[in-house]
Amino acid sequence: MSKQLALVIDLNVCVGCHACVTSCKEWNTSGSAGALPDERPYGKDPSGTFFNRVQTFEIGEFPNVETVHFPKSCLHCEDPPCVPVCPTGASYKREEDGIVLVDYDKCIGCEYCAWACPYGAREIDTRQKVMKKCTLCVDRIYDQELPVSERKPACVLACPTSARLFGDIQDPDSEVSVAIREEGGYQLMPEWGTNPANHYLPRRKQRITIHEDELIRADSPLKKEGVHPHGPVKDVTLDDVTSW
């Protein structure tokens, strides 16, 4: 398997601040592909094209309730259903790094790929009339002009809690692979066989199990700390054998 770049999003850490949303919008509206339009941004019924959204879900019922912030963007599926349906070849998956992209010069805006994405990751650009979606900042991660530490998607750099990891999930030693393996990374809607490259890390609680007998010292403290109530013991006791 060749390289597959992906994001790993840690739901245990995400605080739902939308920094990734705004940095994504900022980066991608300033690129050579043209602006990501907003319609009536300050009007009554604003609308806009975004590549990334942070949603909020409530798990359980009060008082046993937990809020989960859930960033959602294109998952760069390893078996993307949105690609084969495209009649023009505008939607494609790159061989070299597994990024799923749209060629904005070929797209006819038929929206078929958006129908064929179960995650709703694609949005039509209402001005350019072509399909757009997360590019994993392909115009940034290979930019030789940037310091190596900044050759990452804008959302990853912006995240104040480091909830977003970026890397090659096919490389078993990468940060993302280790996180998926060791922190229980999972895919969304596995039932459709899309094999999303982006993974999510679940909520994790740190718990240790303490049994009651562990709260009471089993060996006698008297041996060390005081005079034995029955005077010195002459014979060897079991404690002498085991307690060191």
Next chain:
Amino acid sequence: MNPAFSVIFLTTLIGTGQGLFIAVVFGQPYSGSGISNYGLVATILAFAFLAAGLLASFFHLGRPERAWRAVTKWRTSWLSREVIVLPIAMILVLIYAVVQWIPGLVDGKIMNTIGLVGVFVMLVLFFCTAMIYACVKFLQEWATPWTIINYTVLGTASGFVLATALSAILDVERLGDFRSLAIAFTVIGLITRLFSFHRNNRIKYRSSIQTAVGIKHRKITQRSMGHTGGSFNTRAFFHHCSDTLISNLRLTVIIIVFVIPVAMLILYGLFPREEILWAAFVVQFIGLLAERWLFFAQANHPQNLYYQTVS
């Protein structure tokens, strides 16, 4: 899904055109000697329907000027295949019209061959159109052979009803056969559509909010979809109509696509007035527009799971 009128018109118009052409070709052997006006007029009309459908499809595209690019990915995309087969079908219809227009250009055998090839291409076109929807496996209402059956049968039925009406003014000899076939196809359509309604009523959805966010809990409530304004996701995938409207519409569709046209076709036997046949066609066609609207509206896209609550 939120039904797009361009696609509704595309699929219904070409469906009728395809059905009409099939009717013309199967009517031809009855003509006995020579070629009738009827065949030519009906063939041209079939072409007009296909062309109107093609025109409607352009309104669906954001960038219609690049539409030619859609022929390139025929290896993987049913949409691309449809884009290729539709013009081929139109060319065959045109050829069929020309050979009827200029009598003696080709002999009857060749003409019949062209006709049969045309019929075959029409069936392929029904298949391609329906597969665009049936191949999207997580749109569970669409991902079924019923989609293909219904597209084919409903288009054919509508074409035969139109052929019946046409034959009433141009060629009464064929009328009886067309009328019986129109009734037959409409009744078959009723049966297959009822089956698909029945199936879609009982779909067990494989995706749920639990699989969508990957959290195992019985009660997961969305508190925010991430934006208060609308977006492509809130516009394109849901019809925003009430359940009552949908179920009323379903009843309406059953009545005006199937019951009324069949009643009118039968009524024509008692009162042979051609207006009845034209009315049957128009009523059924309007019903088919509603049927197609319903076909789209009833498809539940799993992405809607992420867009339940604004904030």
